[in-house]
Amino acid sequence: MKFAKRVAGTQNAGLNDLYTAPDPQQISFAGGYPDPAMFPQKALQVAMGEAMTNRAAFQYADSWGFRPLRDQLAAMMAADGIKTSGEHLIITQGAQQGIDLTARLMLNPGDGLVVEAPTYLGALAAFNQYEPTYYEAPMQADGMDLVALKKILMTHQVKMIYTVPDFQNPTGAVMSLEKRRALVRLANQFDVLILEDGPYRFLRYEGTTLPPVKVFDTEGRVVFLGSMSKILSPSLRLGWLIADPEIMAGIEALKGAADVESSALIQRAVSQYLSRVDFPAHLAQLRKTYRQKRDVMLDALHCHLPADFTITDPQGGFFLWLQGPKGLDMTALQREVLLPAHVSVVAGRNLSPAHSMVSGARLTFAAPAIGDIEPGVQRLAAALSQGARQVQAR
């Protein structure tokens, strides 16, 4: 039996790179895990307990999701600038399913798809299944390179642009206000859908929050994805997708075909949670904790990194980008030097479809315990120095 053509690309996406072999001594800067100390365990227990008193929570519901929760999330997004209502918001299995369903809605094999380079590994894994023709728009300090994007749009048929405008995965960069407006103008001009992935939006540690790209959408061509994974708990598998009616009708049909619906039980529990707690205060607490961790990480990196490595300076989110000297193969370095030194990152190789980012890596400051960050960075810096010498010696 031969598998479908789409499978090869998905199996090779490198998702397993996120899970390095178990090593109790390892300090990992790899997986984009939230700090487990920040899960509001007690409040979620109470909310779940309350949800479970209702027998309807155990039955089938519908593919759209639990309407009170959709209304709550829509209100949260409205406060964030997106004029929407629960009617235009559908619940997904994390933002990952939103990526999958939007790609499924839009992409025939060979259709043009622009991604940032580097970009989120899991998005590429989802996109690969739809066999797009990829184009890379390089990341800059203020977001996607729109000059490069325009060149792509003028010379190729493009169906969709995928962007993480806020605290981008993996660079931590924020797309500037001017670029947000210009991105929508380009999408309008070239009749392209923008998939805006916003799991880190509520995690800004300094500076001014910019409106979502969706706010500038004049023609219903921006799909916004949100998620509770980074700001509440990933095991809730609770994301949301905001889109205009025609797109939404398509997404809802695809959602039903994919897994019927998301868990009504989880949705009711999250709805209970949101109505019982001061969620903005919870977010403020997250920001405080992650800001401290980021500061420790940046200080340590600035102090210890070899001179030929640079890092980005994220104002929020979970990640920063470590850029090594030209010619460095971070994947080999990880295997040969970092892992034996009990430290890990996500090597850049699989973070762009053309494998153009081989000498960089994604580092997270969110997951490791705060006391592990400086020792981990010291190990990392020592290993990088050693590895760079080995690489040069070849």
Add this chain to the structure above:
Amino acid sequence: MKFAKRVAGTQNAGLNDLYTAPDPQQISFAGGYPDPAMFPQKALQVAMGEAMTNRAAFQYADSWGFRPLRDQLAAMMAADGIKTSGEHLIITQGAQQGIDLTARLMLNPGDGLVVEAPTYLGALAAFNQYEPTYYEAPMQADGMDLVALKKILMTHQVKMIYTVPDFQNPTGAVMSLEKRRALVRLANQFDVLILEDGPYRFLRYEGTTLPPVKVFDTEGRVVFLGSMSKILSPSLRLGWLIADPEIMAGIEALKGAADVESSALIQRAVSQYLSRVDFPAHLAQLRKTYRQKRDVMLDALHCHLPADFTITDPQGGFFLWLQGPKGLDMTALQREVLLPAHVSVVAGRNLSPAHSMVSGARLTFAAPAIGDIEPGVQRLAAALSQGARQVQAR
């Protein structure tokens, strides 16, 4: 913006037929909902409470699923005849996601896919996204017509066969032992994958349980799907897929790309539940309740149905098939006569890819309250008589 080609088929799959307009007076024989009185609410509350004491339940885990639960489900399936272990079992979002992922693994556009006629609506909705070339093997009292199947296999390239061998959705039929063996022989001979969907396996109300088709698999070409939706609670969205290693590796990659993983929280709760309760006793209770409902329904139908309608005689599961006279359009009848009479079924039109079953309908006895079944059947029978006269009068 134009949607991908695959979307049209999915939007037209008729999944929404399962959800008729809200009508508080309606007695519905349509949706395949379990009886809400049978949800073990208290035991699930306790299990969830226990799961939530562990902080790891809130974090990312992995795409395979919670290993203790995989082992528990594998043991349950081993007791049912499938020699397997947790290693060869992956957790899915209900069996629906198992259907989606297996189709995604196997089907290029145009690939041959055999389905039973009639078959499960949701499976067609999932399959449509992969744009297969459908072939219909008619259902018989002892399962899929294998003479018809062999003819299809001899004259067309077929990649996959989808079957619900136990208490088939929508006919309630059980595939005979001889046919189970012969089906695997044919699959071996023609190099085809068998997708065995078994959500009703544990709901036999009389007669002898037959082994799953997977038991006769000699070449690793049968994928088995199980689900907690009908035997515990649909809102857990907890299904499982059993396959051999090569297929499993592909499924796991696709699962990661589709939604990263299923909820570790839910999985830990179900694992707790299974280790705390006497699950076979729970299943016995379900069988007792549903058997009573089935008996009431069959008695009422035999008593009230017009002479030109026939029904199947299910030994388990949730459904039976109502066959009307040739030329009857059950979809029109539902719209014009049944819904105004406050009773509903699932009309046969969308239950086969060629829309070949227009004069039949799926009825469930699982969802309605036992006291509603006879009055509902009376309404249905009266409406059918009236409708058949109207149809003849045209």
